[in-house]
Amino acid sequence: MERRVYNFGAGPATLPLPVLKEAQRELLNFRASGMSVLELSHRSSWFSEIIETAQANLRTLLNVPEHYHILFLQGGASLQFSMLALNLLHSSSPPADYVVTGTWGNKALAEAQRQGQVNVAWDGKAEGYTRVPEQQELSLNADATYVHFTSNETIQGVQFQHAPLVGGVPLVCDLSSDFLSRPLEVERYALLYGGAQKNVGGAGVTIVIVRDDVLATMPEDTPSMLNYRLLAEKNSLYNTPPTFAIYVVMLVTGWLLEEVGGLERMDELNRQKAQVLYEAIDHSQGFYRGHAQGDSRSSMNVTWRLRDTALEAAFVQQAQARDLVQLKGHRSVGGIRASIYNAMPSEGVQALRDFMDEFAKQNG
Amino acid sequence: MERRVYNFGAGPATLPLPVLKEAQRELLNFRASGMSVLELSHRSSWFSEIIETAQANLRTLLNVPEHYHILFLQGGASLQFSMLALNLLHSSSPPADYVVTGTWGNKALAEAQRQGQVNVAWDGKAEGYTRVPEQQELSLNADATYVHFTSNETIQGVQFQHAPLVGGVPLVCDLSSDFLSRPLEVERYALLYGGAQKNVGGAGVTIVIVRDDVLATMPEDTPSMLNYRLLAEKNSLYNTPPTFAIYVVMLVTGWLLEEVGGLERMDELNRQKAQVLYEAIDHSQGFYRGHAQGDSRSSMNVTWRLRDTALEAAFVQQAQARDLVQLKGHRSVGGIRASIYNAMPSEGVQALRDFMDEFAKQNG
Numbered sequence: 001m002e003r004r005v006y007n008f009g010a011g012p013a014t015l016p017l018p019v020l021k022e023a024q025r026e027l028l029n030f031r032a033s034g035m036s037v038l039e040l041s042h043r044s045s046w047f048s049e050i051i052e053t054a055q056a057n058l059r060t061l062l063n064v065p066e067h068y069h070i071l072f073l074q075g076g077a078s079l080q081f082s083m084l085a086l087n088l089l090h091s092s093s094p095p096a097d098y099v100v101t102g103t104w105g106n107k108a109l110a111e112a113q114r115q116g117q118v119n120v121a122w123d124g125k126a127e128g129y130t131r132v133p134e135q136q137e138l139s140l141n142a143d144a145t146y147v148h149f150t151s152n153e154t155i156q157g158v159q160f161q162h163a164p165l166v167g168g169v170p171l172v173c174d175l176s177s178d179f180l181s182r183p184l185e186v187e188r189y190a191l192l193y194g195g196a197q198k199n200v201g202g203a204g205v206t207i208v209i210v211r212d213d214v215l216a217t218m219p220e221d222t223p224s225m226l227n228y229r230l231l232a233e234k235n236s237l238y239n240t241p242p243t244f245a246i247y248v249v250m251l252v253t254g255w256l257l258e259e260v261g262g263l264e265r266m267d268e269l270n271r272q273k274a275q276v277l278y279e280a281i282d283h284s285q286g287f288y289r290g291h292a293q294g295d296s297r298s299s300m301n302v303t304w305r306l307r308d309t310a311l312e313a314a315f316v317q318q319a320q321a322r323d324l325v326q327l328k329g330h331r332s333v334g335g336i337r338a339s340i341y342n343a344m345p346s347e348g349v350q351a352l353r354d355f356m357d358e359f360a361k362q363n364g
Numbered sequence: 365m366e367r368r369v370y371n372f373g374a375g376p377a378t379l380p381l382p383v384l385k386e387a388q389r390e391l392l393n394f395r396a397s398g399m400s401v402l403e404l405s406h407r408s409s410w411f412s413e414i415i416e417t418a419q420a421n422l423r424t425l426l427n428v429p430e431h432y433h434i435l436f437l438q439g440g441a442s443l444q445f446s447m448l449a450l451n452l453l454h455s456s457s458p459p460a461d462y463v464v465t466g467t468w469g470n471k472a473l474a475e476a477q478r479q480g481q482v483n484v485a486w487d488g489k490a491e492g493y494t495r496v497p498e499q500q501e502l503s504l505n506a507d508a509t510y511v512h513f514t515s516n517e518t519i520q521g522v523q524f525q526h527a528p529l530v531g532g533v534p535l536v537c538d539l540s541s542d543f544l545s546r547p548l549e550v551e552r553y554a555l556l557y558g559g560a561q562k563n564v565g566g567a568g569v570t571i572v573i574v575r576d577d578v579l580a581t582m583p584e585d586t587p588s589m590l591n592y593r594l595l596a597e598k599n600s601l602y603n604t605p606p607t608f609a610i611y612v613v614m615l616v617t618g619w620l621l622e623e624v625g626g627l628e629r630m631d632e633l634n635r636q637k638a639q640v641l642y643e644a645i646d647h648s649q650g651f652y653r654g655h656a657q658g659d660s661r662s663s664m665n666v667t668w669r670l671r672d673t674a675l676e677a678a679f680v681q682q683a684q685a686r687d688l689v690q691l692k693g694h695r696s697v698g699g700i701r702a703s704i705y706n707a708m709p710s711e712g713v714q715a716l717r718d719f720m721d722e723f724a725k726q727n728g
Binding site: 014197 | 366367368369371373374375376377378379384385387388391392393396397398399400402403404405406408438439440441442443445446447450475478479559561565566567568569584585586587588589590602603604605606607608609612687689690
């Protein structure tokens with residue numbers, strides 16, 4: 001048996017062990033093809049089956065209606081920040097509304113500002129990005145080109161429980177760090193996107209789900225690789241897609257369907273895991289202090305400080321000695337962050353909880 | 365022993381067997397980290413070592429001087445077609461000169477035309493893209509913003525033996541399908557780029573080698589992910605890079621250094637392999653007809669037709685029955701194409717040659 005740690009890293013993140021074993025088993029010979037998955041032509045029937053299965057799995061898991069395309073692109077959410085604005089926000093467009101609940105929302109906003117007019121519909125900065133807004137706090141424009149929000153802020157650990165209500169305005173969402181962690185009402189969105197390297201696979205593929213009516217005819221100067229319409233027409237095969245990364249998405253979505261049993265069950269498990277850690281924080285008599293407030297607490301990235309911040313380095317180090325790794329908070333905010341994506345087993349969360357209790361007892 | 369075919373596909377293409385075995389061995393546990401390579405944080409010391417080793421290997425193999433950055437990007441050569449023009453060719457710039465020797469050169473040209481003024485310095489279309497130009501055929505402008513050419517045309521099988529002479533004009537080259545197949549005088553170039561999925565790894569990472577003085581300060585409306593200067597400053601870690609794809613590049617470049625012994629030896633082996641197939645074509649008394657002319661023949665993609673084109677489907681099918689796979693020419697040109705990149709063993713080429721001789725005898 002290979003050594004295996006509990007990896008609480010925010011992404012690239014822990015993957016389901018059965019997925020890794022399957023990828024390992026097939027690495028030299030994909031389904032008796034005599035070739036590695038890495039060696040399959042993206043135009044081969046072998047790879048067609050991979051990409052079609054990955055799409056079908058996503059469609060089933062999320063109930064994606066037929067009038068949405070599912071694309072496998074490259075460049076991460078960071079390229080999507082620009083690409084969605086290039087495609088949706090033209091120089092003559094009314095402003096797009098951006099709801100900013102943390103670091104990634106800010107980055108999305110900054111890239112959109114390069115392409116067109118934007119309006120900040122809400123920004124949690126003054127409160128240190130500890131919560132998502134209430135509906136009535138949003139300054140939304142009825143004629144906005146679109147509304148953008150970040151479903152889960154990976155760094156701050158702040159998550160929306162419900163998407164903002166936006167009337168008829170197209171809703172756009174960065175789902176990078178809670179994609180496939182729970183059910184989703186896809187019909188409410190014009191465009192959804194997320195890097196795969198949290199819940200859906202390895203780094204190197206970005207999943208975009210886009211409603212057909214949003215696929216505009218683009219200006220002549222749009223680079224082909226940034227043109228959703230063209231990429232949708234070519235079913236993500238305009239050029240060579242990241243074949244291995246898409247293969248891993250196929251395996252992970254297959255695991256979600258067949259071994260977990262779908263997103264409702266996954267959501268239940270994720271909430272249970274998060275509850276274990278939030279209780280450990282709340283019952284620590286102030287030794288641990290959660291960053292996010294109440295309903296805004298993320299079930300993906302649990303973030304907290306120690307009352308005595310000087311102890312945080314020791315916390316991370318001692319946890320690591322027990323194979324509880326990658327618990328250091330993002331360098332921009334400090335503290336502790338436990339990312340407990342789909343593939344983190346409850347045993348890992350329990351081991352972390354036990355360590356937290358013990359560390360608090362020894363140092364409290 | 366796993367079944368293994370000889371894969372003559374143009375890319376994603378065959379990889380060295382020792383690389384695949386190493387990737388398989390480490391897939392569950394990278395160097396006793398207790399994590400898969402797919403699970404490593406891109407900010408971890410584990411991954412730092414991977415990306416730095418991959419860069420160092422490339423620097424050693426190609427003798428890349430210190431005043432060049434080596435970047436690992438996403439989106440393939442197709443995104444580079446746009447990105448290089450966005451970075452180098454501004455609206456006020458003099459035209460860029462494009463030398464077009466096949467399908468990919470045309471695509472590069474078309475994307476550059478979206479961004480600025482271009483001049484076609486030579487186009488082999490009238491001759492069916494069967495050769496590269498002589499130096500004196502090129503209509504180069506001394507004040508061109510840059511000169512762009514495609515080192516090896518994957519579809520037509522047409523390859524430059526020597527880069528065009530361009531005086532002081534910055535030279536830009538798409539090396540996707542012969543990158544690392546032979547030594548390269550990097551100092552002659554301002555910018556080199558190529559997708560990894562031929563000679564360097566799997567699909568999903570694009571390698572860019574760029575001279576520092578070319579890294580311009582970009583206009584404010586440039587998307588961050590398309591800004592070479594920013595990506596170079598961040599050493600390809602502006603956002604999450606395609607970690608697994610970079611890991612495979614590290615393994616392949618390590619194999620080239622340690623097992624092959626460098627690019628001069630690789631070049632020698634590649635020329636020997638190509639010679640075997642071109643001789644089989646030339647000695648077939650017209651049964652096989654090579655596409656590319658003389659010195660323009662590619663040592664990476666050998667392309668030919670059968671005198672009786674109606675036999676081509678049978679050729680591909682019977683070859684496949686002998687585990688010589690992916691020999692069908694690109695759908696845009698037809699015929700036969702044998703891609704014999706670095707990782708294709710000479711035994712594979714000899715097996716193909718034997719089959720060619722036999723097929724010609726039976727059907728000639």
